[in-house]
Amino acid sequence: MSNLARVAVLVSGRGSNLQALLDAAADPWFPADVVQVVSNVPGAYALERAALAGVAASTVVSKGRAREDFEAELLGHLDGIDIICLAGFMRVLTGGFLDRFRHRVVNIHPALLPAFPGTHGIADALAHGTTVAGATCHLVDAGVDTGPILAQGGVAVQDGDTQESLAARVLAIEHRLYPMCLRWMAEGRVSVEGRRARVRLLPGETRWVGG
Ligand code: GRF
Numbered sequence: 001m002s003n004l005a006r007v008a009v010l011v012s013g014r015g016s017n018l019q020a021l022l023d024a025a026a027d028p029w030f031p032a033d034v035v036q037v038v039s040n041v042p043g044a045y046a047l048e049r050a051a052l053a054g055v056a057a058s059t060v061v062s063k064g065r066a067r068e069d070f071e072a073e074l075l076g077h078l079d080g081i082d083i084i085c086l087a088g089f090m091r092v093l094t095g096g097f098l099d100r101f102r103h104r105v106v107n108i109h110p111a112l113l114p115a116f117p118g119t120h121g122i123a124d125a126l127a128h129g130t131t132v133a134g135a136t137c138h139l140v141d142a143g144v145d146t147g148p149i150l151a152q153g154g155v156a157v158q159d160g161d162t163q164e165s166l167a168a169r170v171l172a173i174e175h176r177l178y179p180m181c182l183r184w185m186a187e188g189r190v191s192v193e194g195r196r197a198r199v200r201l202l203p204g205e206t207r208w209v210g211g
Contacts, residue, residue, distance in 0.1 A: 005082040005186035010038040010074075010089040015046025016171060017087035017108050022053045024179035031187035033084050038077050040070070040091050062091050071097045083185050085178070086140060090119070095142040103192050105140040105184060108178050110170045112152055113134060117145035122167045125157065133157050133166055135174040139182040139190075139197055148197035150181040150190065153209030176209050 009018050025034045037050035040062035050057035058077050062070045086107040098105055111121030113136040125133040134154035141147035153173035184190050189200040199207060
């Protein structure tokens with residue numbers, strides 16, 4: 001019997017982070033298996049990525065629905081799931097939903113939290129003239145991008161960077177961070193103390209990825 005952690009990935013769009021997780025999980029030594037993809041947006045390209053990888057994929061429409069109603073249907077697709085990864089999932093989950101998966105929901109965000117939460121992380125970093133930008137992988141709590149930080153990675157902001165150029169470099173960091181953090185979760189190496197996550201690191205591992 002397989003003792004791999006069973007992972008569901010929730011998506012809304014192109015799914016490049018989903019792809020990074022699928023690619024990592026294709027390695028037989030990776031401790032987690034992506035077994036379910038759910039999109040809240042019909043036709044999201046991430047659904048095609050799931051199909052290509054042979055992973056069960058479904059759509060649960062959120063638009064125009066009460067959160068509780070949406071989440072009740074979503075839960076029907078998450079039976080036996082150990083870890084939920086949010087990968088460009090543009091919907092805030094309720095505390096009630098998160099309680100069912102306490103400290104088992106992970107997100108990736110394109111900014112160095114706690115700076116620049118929300119949907120404009122890259123634009124906000126540029127607008128503030130920061131000299132370093134980056135990505136954060138964190139556990140999800142009921143706030144928006146506020147949960148305990150698992151790992152972060154940074155890139156220098158160049159003169160002349162546009163949102164597109166900076167987003168591309170940050171995205172490359174995201175794709176490194178997310179599989180790394182999922183591994184830690186799946187191996188049971190993450191614990192939470194107050195608002196901080198602790199990770200039992202192996203020799204050579206760090207919680208910071210430089211760009
Ligand atoms: C990423 O930038 C992620 O940090 C943010 O949404 C974007 C999703 O991109 N939460 P993708 O769908 O994974 O390509």
